[in-house]
Amino acid sequence: MIAERIAKLRESVEIACQRAGRDPSTVEIMAVTKNVSPDLIREGVNLGLRVLGENQVQEIRRKKDLGVYEGARLCLIGHLQTNKASMAARICDEVHSVDSTRVAEALSKFSLMYREEPLPVLVEVNAGRDPRKHGVLPEDAPSLYQTVMSLKGLRLKGLMTVAPEDPELAREAFRSLRVLRDRLLAEGALPEHLGTLSMGMSNDYELAISEGSTMIRVGTALFGPRT
Numbered sequence: 497m498i499a500e501r502i503a504k505l506r507e508s509v510e511i512a513c514q515r516a517g518r519d520p521s522t523v524e525i526m527a528v529t530k531n532v533s534p535d536l537i538r539e540g541v542n543l544g545l546r547v548l549g550e551n552q553v554q555e556i557r558r559k560k561d562l563g564v565y566e567g568a569r570l571c572l573i574g575h576l577q578t579n580k581a582s583m584a585a586r587i588c589d590e591v592h593s594v595d596s597t598r599v600a601e602a603l604s605k606f607s608l609m610y611r612e613e614p615l616p617v618l619v620e621v622n623a624g625r626d627p628r629k630h631g632v633l634p635e636d637a638p639s640l641y642q643t644v645m646s647l648k649g650l651r652l653k654g655l656m657t658v659a660p661e662d663p664e665l666a667r668e669a670f671r672s673l674r675v676l677r678d679r680l681l682a683e684g685a686l687p688e689h690l691g692t693l694s695m696g697m698s699n700d701y702e703l704a705i706s707e708g709s710t711m712i713r714v715g716t717a718l719f720g721p722r723t
Contacts (some may be wrong), residue, residue: 498536499543503539511704511711515614523705526694528715530555530723534564540718541568546594549573549592549713553580560587573656573694573713575630578602585649586610592618592656592694597643604649615649618694619644621676624669631657632675641680654710659700666700670707683709703704 501669504691505525513520527545530552537548537559547683548565551554551574559565571590581602584591594600594617607615619640620632632640637655644652657673694711696704701712715722 497716497720500538501720502540502543502545505714505717507704509549509705512702514708518705522561522710524711526573526711526713527695527718528573528713529559529719530574530715532715532719534559534562536719537564537721541566545718547571549715553587554584557583576603577587582606582610585615588615590653591615591616593620594618594640594644594650595620596621600640600644600647600650604647607649608615611649616651617644618651618654618656618692619652620656620658621673623673623676623695624660624665626660628661629658634672637676638680652690654690654694656694658697659695659704661699663700663703667703667707670704672713674708 501596503681509523510520513523524547526549527540528549532552535646546568546585548568549571553572570613571592572588573592576591576593576599578598585606591603603615619637621637622629622632622633643651647684655677657669659669669681673695674693681691691711692711695709697711698714698717701714704712
């Protein structure tokens with residue numbers, strides 16, 4: 497079943513890229529494994545899923561002890577509290593939900609203590625300005641970017657957002673994040689290689705691809721509905 501879903505998703509991504517005039521190799525698929533069984537995660541990795549996303553540090557620790565992430569890049573995509581920064585810096589390959597100076601500074605501190613190389617991170621932006629969602633507001637993102645780039649324990653890779661459910665609002669959020677990324681690059685505020693745009697999930701990844709996403713976060717389309 498999962499093999500069929502992976503093949504179907506890859507085909508769908510390729511079609512979405514063709515419609516957008518993009519090379520499919522420019523879009524990375526992250527498999528979101530929240531509440532997915534260890535055996536199913538292992539099967540997915542064996543079938544070629546190489547980037548995994550989890551929402552909670554505690555779940556990462558539990559599954560990592562079982563060896564389910566071996567062979568894949570493990571990214572924290574859920575909100576991170578500063579009191580979990582030490583664990584995140586030790587057990588995550590990347591953190592994609594840096595949304596404040598406090599979180600960035602805590603991660604950098606523990607990264608320098610526990611890691612040989614800086615921890616790769618994305619800044620989470622609340623591009624849809626939804627008060628129920630985490631992320632720095634777009635106008636505050638450049639300042640947080642500069643802070644992250646100044647911290648020796650972190651390596652900035654780009655931006656992440658969780659869009660509103662409404663398709664038109666989602667399109668606006670995706671577009672605003674791409675425009676923000678492009679403006680920062682044009683102004684020289686960001687090095688050219690810091691262009692990752694993590695946006696789009698199971699219900700809106702095709703829309704996100706049309707607006708320039710370079711990484712989609714897909715759970716339900718791969719593993720089915722979960723509780």
